[in-house]
Amino acid sequence: MTEHSLSPVPDENWRTLTTQTTELLTERLFDFQVMPRRRNITGIRLAPLPFYPDHVLCDIRTEFPGEPVEWMCGLYGRDGFRKLDGNSAVIHDLNSEVSPDLSDTDVQHAYLKFFCFFVHGDEGPFEIITSADDLKGDVDVAVNPPALDTETSLWTANVLYGTTFFEAQFKIEGDGHIRMESDTPIRQGVSRNPPLIFDGAVRRLRNED
Incomplete structure (x- = not known):
């Protein structure tokens, strides 16, 4: 499969x-x-x-x-x-x-990607992008891995929401709540690779022929 x-x-x-x-x-x-x-x-x-x-x-x-x-x-x-x-x-x-185990930085990183992918707005998930390979086509944007500022406890990450690529800062609470503290749009008209349609819990490949 x-x-x-x-x-x-x-x-x-x-x-x-x-x-x-x-x-x-x-x-x-x-x-x-x-x-x-x-x-x-x-x-x-x-x-x-x-x-x-x-x-x-x-x-x-x-x-x-x-x-x-x-x-x-x-x-x-x-x-x-x-x-x-x-x-x-x-x-x-x-x-x-069950109280999620978020005691480790690597686990927080994994949880941030999980939470943002499976919580949707009107245009789909707030997908954390960690590589240019996650984007379709030759997109001229710098993709940086999520990083934690230990002084502010804020995570900075690149996000794709709909067709908007932006940088955002997140605060992860001990109980698993996540707040987006800021967001800065970087590029419009960006697609994920492969392009998907999200419909609640269901997703399917987007036909772009």
């Missing part, structure tokens, strides 16, 4: 399930009423999350004849499956129950 990259998770961290394990988990997902049975689940991959040791990020690939391939992400744990549908309440509700 060939999939596109997702910025919150390094490609090497994904584990693609075998056909047999996918079939077993598929039945559990249908039991949780994650999606209608009319869509065929054709692949599932999982990735560990250092800030949620008792949950994994679950990326589900579905197909239906005559319709585009779709993917959907959620958090899977002993408490069931939570769709990551762009609403911050999904993450905040989990944080109120």
